[in-house]
Amino acid sequence: MIEIIKNTKIDFLGKRKIAFILSGILSIIGIIAIIQIATGKANLGIDFAGGTAIQFKFEKPIQLHAIRMALEGAGLKDFDLQDLPTENKILIRVKKTEITLGQVSELITNTLNQNFPDNKYVIDSTTEIGPKVGGRLRADAAQAVAVAIIGILIYVAFRFQFKFGVGATIATFHDVLAVLGIFFILGKEINLILITALLTIAGYSLTDTVVVFDRIRENLKMRQKETVEAIMNISINEVLSRTIVTSLTVLFTSFALFFFGGEVLHDFSLAMILGVCVGTYSSVFVASPIVLLWGGKRPFAKKK
């Protein structure tokens, strides 16, 4: 047997103070991020904020600076540029404006045609979102996250016990907050695809937590004499190997997506990588201590 982890006896629960401090910080950053998003100060994607994003692929290399000058000359305000120099690709994003949808993209293409007549381009993609749709997508995303969390709470409470449901939900919410917070600090775009990643992370992290809880439930029945804390520690140690192996395989595929999956999925896979790491950490260090904290008495495990 090749074993990464051999009969470990790590006192995970004993480190809960450090874990709570670390998780507290991560969660606070996440909450700040949510407040910033709600007040519209975060780097919201076009799909949430409304606006125009166009990606051009030029024939010849082109200077970002030159494009910036040209667009400013055309009177365009509040835009940002991103380039992918290896493929001569430029992404122009314009936050929501007073101008009608469609006119911004026309202004941009006209400006490029006039200023760079000998550098032909193709338009890779155009995204124009009116403020109404942006608001609706924002509301939908918030609702989706809320419904997913409630659904998880109900299922885990039904399969285990309310206490466990709370522990699992907090741990899951913590992961979502942490990844959102890290994205916010990195200045990454908060968009629909990130929400997708966050919900996937929620699902993944919950799986991890459920596996741990499952073992705790089993051991609670078998080892009646030991303290709850000891049983939790034993259980976490027992499933540690599985936790790490599965995290590794998901990380493999996430990294494959990150490096080879193309530009569009870049941030998505970054979120997944972060999420898998945070999710693994939280199922070990966050979920069980919360159950312990919540119920001082011996938690009763429902029958299977």
Next chain:
Amino acid sequence: MRKNILFRLILIAVTVIIAVIFFLPNTPIFKYMPEWWRQNMPDKGIIFGLDLQGGLHLVFEVEGDKAAEITAARYAAKIKEMLSRKKLNVEAVSSGVQITITPANSQIKKEIEDNFPNLAPVESGSTLVYKLSDKEVQRIKDTAADQALETIRNRIDQFGVSEPTIHRQGANEIVVQLPGVKDPKRAIELIGKTAQLEFKLVDDEAKIAAELPQSVAPGEEEKVIQEFAGRIPEDTEILFEKKVNKETGVIRKIPILLKKQASLTGDLLSDAKVNLDSKYSEPYVSISFNSFGAKVFEELTGANVGKRLAIVLDNTVYSAPVIKDRIAGGNAMIEGRFTMEEAKDLSIVLRAGALPAPLKMLQNVTVGPSLGRDSIEAGKLAGIIGTIAVALFMIFYYKLSGLIADFALLLNIILLLGAMASLNATLTLPGIAGIILAIGMAVDSNVLMFERMRDELRAGKTPRAAVDSGYKKAFWTIFDSHVTTLITAAVLFQFGTGPIKGFAVTLSLGVSINLFTALIGTKSIFDIINTKRELKHLSI
């Protein structure tokens, strides 16, 4: 025991064959299949979403309020006409959905209320004020959305897009999906044009007409209208004709004073065709009126010889030629320095009819075909590399058992693709990500079992007992963990838009199929090995 295994093996084989049959259309092999196969077997496979094959996803709002305003204006004209037939001369002016009638008396009031039950009284003193009833406004909005949908469908049919999706969303929105369109801008203009064609007489007799500037630069139209507001006769308006200087390319706008009331509108057309001017070989659109329209047109031209008649489309003057003679036969032409494409699109919108209300674009997501192709290639590469990495790791960590897990993984991928193909599911870019993630997560079930088996082996059990109890003990954990993922996938499906729905579909299918492969696939292989001979050593 043996029979049981055989049954499971047959089940696996059959599902794999079915999956392959469904997925075949997505592979190059399908082309080389015999004729009878291609005709009778599934031929659609997985459909690529707009983000992968390129295309447009548009959301428009039908401005139903405008449709209601237009109807109110029409009512005002009708009221005036009806009362004048009864020798009652009144002014009826509409503003928004309100109609104000002066002067007022009880007879006028009665006539209006008898003949227009859809109007609700707002005020009845020295002037009568009515508004369209809320029910009527609602009906107009609803009809407008239906009509707009129908008109857009007609236009797109004539434009020629394969497999467009056009449907209503909510009360007043229309979603249009056009896969594989090469010229997005043209398509958007074609759909969004109101195409309200009107023939209006030019009012050159009013003195103020001579004071209008020769021409102005684009963007200064509003200034001219402001300057002359209140000074032009009440039944006239200023519209502009666009003139492009052929040599310099400079655009100028020429103001023209027109009668507000249209003499003839586009709903009386029977056909519109593109023709080529023989002298300059410039395309123009020739239109024919239906019999009623032809009669109106003949009377109109006959009564106004020597005057100018403006052809107005969506409040822009295309041309304003002088009527030289009475025109019978009901044919006319629209010139306007068109390119061939512009002329063709104009003829399409005229044939398909005007939209009942203007459209406002709410959302436009356009993906070019090259980006989609790049995404598919990148997705394939990432998928292959991810799968190989996971497979190698499993063999490295779990030895022969890992190989069995890899077999289950392969089974998983085949069945997932087959299931998607059988549902004709739409694969989107996030969907590809979903498949790749599902690959990483798929081995989890096996990892859970293998770890259990290791526990059992450590506890001193025989390999066969270890396999059996490993499965039994891991089952509920696997079940619980899959259900939680399905919950989030279901939520994503419920709330997501197109691409995200695609992600939810692949993720949930991947997870469900994983239950099958883990519980039936790998278990069968262990059982086969175990029934052949009692294992002394388990390679795990």
